[in-house]
Amino acid sequence: MAASVHLFPTCVCLVLLCRLPAAVCSRRDVLELGDADFDYLATEHETMLVKFYAPWYHHRLTCLSHFCVSPVYLTCFSPGCQVDCTTHSETCGRFGVSGYPTLKIFRYGRDSAPYDGPRTAEGIYQYMKKQTGPDSVLLRTKEDLQAFVNNYDASIVGMVLHCLTVMSDITSVLHDCYMCVSRCVLLFRPPRLSNTFEDSLVVFKDYLTIGSLRRFIRDHIYGLCPHMTLENRDRLRVRDLLTAYYDLDYHHNVRGSNYWRNRVMKVASKYGGRGLTYSVANKKDFLSELEDDFGLGTSDGGELPFVTIRTRLGHKYTMREEFTRDGQSLERFLDDYFAGRLKRYVKSEPVPERNTADVKMVVAESFDDVVNDPDKDVLIQFYSPSCPHCKKLEPVYRELAHTLYYDPKIVIAKMNAVENDVPLGYDVQGFPTIYFAPVGKKDEPVRYEGGRELRDFLNFLKREASHSLVLSGSKDEL
Numbered sequence: 119m120a121a122s123v124h125l126f127p128t129c130v131c132l133v134l135l136c137r138l139p140a141a142v143c144s145r146r147d148v149l150e151l152g153d154a155d156f157d158y159l160a161t162e163h164e165t166m167l168v169k170f171y172a173p174w175y176h177h178r179l180t181c182l183s184h185f186c187v188s189p190v191y192l193t194c195f196s197p198g199c200q201v202d203c204t205t206h207s208e209t210c211g212r213f214g215v216s217g218y219p220t221l222k223i224f225r226y227g228r229d230s231a232p233y234d235g236p237r238t239a240e241g242i243y244q245y246m247k248k249q250t251g252p253d254s255v256l257l258r259t260k261e262d263l264q265a266f267v268n269n270y271d272a273s274i275v276g277m278v279l280h281c282l283t284v285m286s287d288i289t290s291v292l293h294d295c296y297m298c299v300s301r302c303v304l305l306f307r308p309p310r311l312s313n314t315f316e317d318s319l320v321v322f323k324d325y326l327t328i329g330s331l332r333r334f335i336r337d338h339i340y341g342l343c344p345h346m347t348l349e350n351r352d353r354l355r356v357r358d359l360l361t362a363y364y365d366l367d368y369h370h371n372v373r374g375s376n377y378w379r380n381r382v383m384k385v386a387s388k389y390g391g392r393g394l395t396y397s398v399a400n401k402k403d404f405l406s407e408l409e410d411d412f413g414l415g416t417s418d419g420g421e422l423p424f425v426t427i428r429t430r431l432g433h434k435y436t437m438r439e440e441f442t443r444d445g446q447s448l449e450r451f452l453d454d455y456f457a458g459r460l461k462r463y464v465k466s467e468p469v470p471e472r473n474t475a476d477v478k479m480v481v482a483e484s485f486d487d488v489v490n491d492p493d494k495d496v497l498i499q500f501y502s503p504s505c506p507h508c509k510k511l512e513p514v515y516r517e518l519a520h521t522l523y524y525d526p527k528i529v530i531a532k533m534n535a536v537e538n539d540v541p542l543g544y545d546v547q548g549f550p551t552i553y554f555a556p557v558g559k560k561d562e563p564v565r566y567e568g569g570r571e572l573r574d575f576l577n578f579l580k581r582e583a584s585h586s587l588v589l590s591g592s593k594d595e596l
Contacts, residue, residue, distance in 0.1 A: 149199040152206040160199075161227035165250050167242070169200040170210050171219040217565075218548075223249060236349040244349065267306040270368070272339050277302040303331070305338050310368045313376070315383045316342050343383045346397040348404075358394050358430055360386075360452075362441070363401040363408060364423040378423050378441070385445045389452055394427070411539075412436050412463055427455060432542045434463045465539045476519035478531040482538040488531055489541075489555050495528045495583050496555045497566070497575075498544075500535040505549040511570055518575045525588035527557075528579070557584040 151159060151168070160166060203210035203218065213222060213229050221233035223246075235245030257263045257275070267273040303322035312318050320338045324330040345368060346354050346361055362382050366375045379398045386396040401408070401424065408414045412426050412434060425437035425448065437451040454460050466482035473479055480488050480498065489496045499515060501508040519530035533540075540546045543563055544553055552566040564582060568574045580587055 151199050151201050151209070153208045156201065156206075156209045157227055160224050163224070164226060165246070166199055166224045167233060167246055168222050168224055169219050170203050170213070170215040170222070171200060172204050173202060217545075217567075234352075238348065241349050268309055270308055270310065272308055273306040274335065275304045275306065277304070303334070305334070307341055310372050311341065311345065311376075311379075313342075313380060313383060315380075315387050340397075343379055343386060343396045343398060346399040351399075354395070354397055355428060356430060358427065359397060360394055360425065360427045361397045361399050362423040362425050363399050363404055365402070365421065366398055366400040381441075381443065381445050382423075382448070385448045385452065388449070389456070392456060394452075394455075398423075411465065413465065425451065432539070434539075435460045436463055465537070467534065467537050476523055476530065477516055478519075478529055480531045480533040480538075482533075482541075485533070485538075485541055488529065490560045491529070492560065493527070493557065495557055495579075495585070497528070497530050497579065498553050498555060498563075499532040500540060500544065500546045500549065500551045500553075501532055502536050502549040503534060508550045511550055514570060514572055514575070517572055521572070521576070521590050522579075522587060523590045527585050528583060528587065554578070554582055556582060 149159070160168075201209055203215055223230045223233055233245075235241060257266055263275065267275070303326070305320040305322070307316075307318050307320070309318075322331070322334050324334065340354065344350070344354065345366070346359075360382075362378055364378050366379075368375050375398075382396055382398060408424060408426070412424075414424055414426075414436060423441045425441060427433075427435040435455060437448070439447045439451065441447055451460075464482050469481055469484045470479050478488060489498050497518075499508075499511075515530070515532070522528050522530060535546050535549070535551070543561060544551075545565070553563040554566055555563045566575075566578060568578050576587070
């Protein structure tokens with residue numbers, strides 16, 4: 119790396135600061151904002167994270183509870199604020215809020231960017247910490263550069279001559295990335311992930327624009343086989359992804375952690391350009407996911423990795439053969455995957471033998487038969503057995519199904535989304551979540567976000583149904 123510095127003896131290195139010194143934080147309650155005071159209070163803060171929510175919406179990933187904890191951390195540099203959209207609809211509408219909860223980052227009162235980081239208290243803190251502080255820091259010597267790139271995460275360094283104005287513009291846009299740039303841009307992969315299958319240093323060679331720099335970082339920051347964590351998993355899973363889970367620990371055992379990673383990379387290098395990406399992860403961080411989403415009994419896994427594939431469409435596959443040290447079993451698994459010979463794993467309760475109640479029970483295995491019936495409009499509720507909001511809705515939902523019992527063209531259904539995989543096209547982040555799948559538009563389900571009374575559901579169905587509703591009792595059309 120020192121040689122690369124000698125190539126630019128007259129340059130100054132600037133990098134985006136991604137490691138800030140620890141700060142002492144004090145506890146503060148979440149600040150409630152509304153239509154009357156949002157603009158006034160928001161402009162007082164350089165960086166502010168705002169949650170737009172509805173009190174009745176119970177978030178499946180416990181984002182709300184983490185947000186309530188996170189201000190303990192966030193007050194180091196910004197308050198944690200929230201807006202109740204049921205009472206302050208003007209503010210929520212102005213910022214394009216259409217679902218709950220929605221998290222946005224504001225800078226001096228201006229909507230800067232949507233928050234797309236992790237949803238744990240520590241994850242929110244780490245993500246927001248990168249939103250604050252100076253855009254860049256000067257690296258004046260070879261020692262400064264060496265110390266900076268010798269980091270747990272990737273580093274991007276810009277060799278700059280006379281581009282400070284351009285530098286300021288680009289770094290502000292890429293505030294949440296890693297480090298940045300002007301004349302010559304270098305991406306240093308973290309030393310802990312050094313390997314013989316790819317270069318540790320990548321040089322940016324395109325014409326410099328914000329867009330080209332974004333693409334460069336996106337395409338190269340993770341490398342051939344990144345370390346997947348709870349914080350970056352959503353970004354990695356935008357593509358079809360194979361992951362090997364094992365006892366990985368880059369803090370205390372770098373060599374041991376890279377043992378299985380190198381074997382994954384050796385096999386992965388033979389299947390390049392076929393649309394599949396690769397990663398490794400600490401099995402202990404994903405135990406519940408492996409058991410719940412893939413049906414793997416991780417308690418008896420031993421030291422051998424578990425290997426799964428999760429596609430961007432939500433299809434899931436598991437390697438049932440033991441991971442051999444020569445990589446042959448992984449090659450056979452990939453050959454079967456690319457040849458279309460693997461059976462998808464679907465988490466599903468048993469299909470009900472009798473399904474005669476007014477509200478039809480749906481499981482993952484019967485979803486296509488019931489919800490995607492081409493001749494029927496279907497209102498489907500995704501629920502959790504432990505959700506109090508679902509229990510409160512239950513009598514109204516049963517009454518709705520009873521009211522429409524004699525309508526042969528409509529089905530009122532529900533599915534336990536904890537014990538069954540939710541199909542693609544249905545975004546279920548909290549309970550209850552309700553969708554309407556109309557005739558002729560099964561691939562475009564409509565999310566129901568109206569009231570929870572019988573008349574609210576009937577008015578919605580009257581408006582969205584493909585036919586005139588038939589009510590029970592009189593069998594009159596509505």
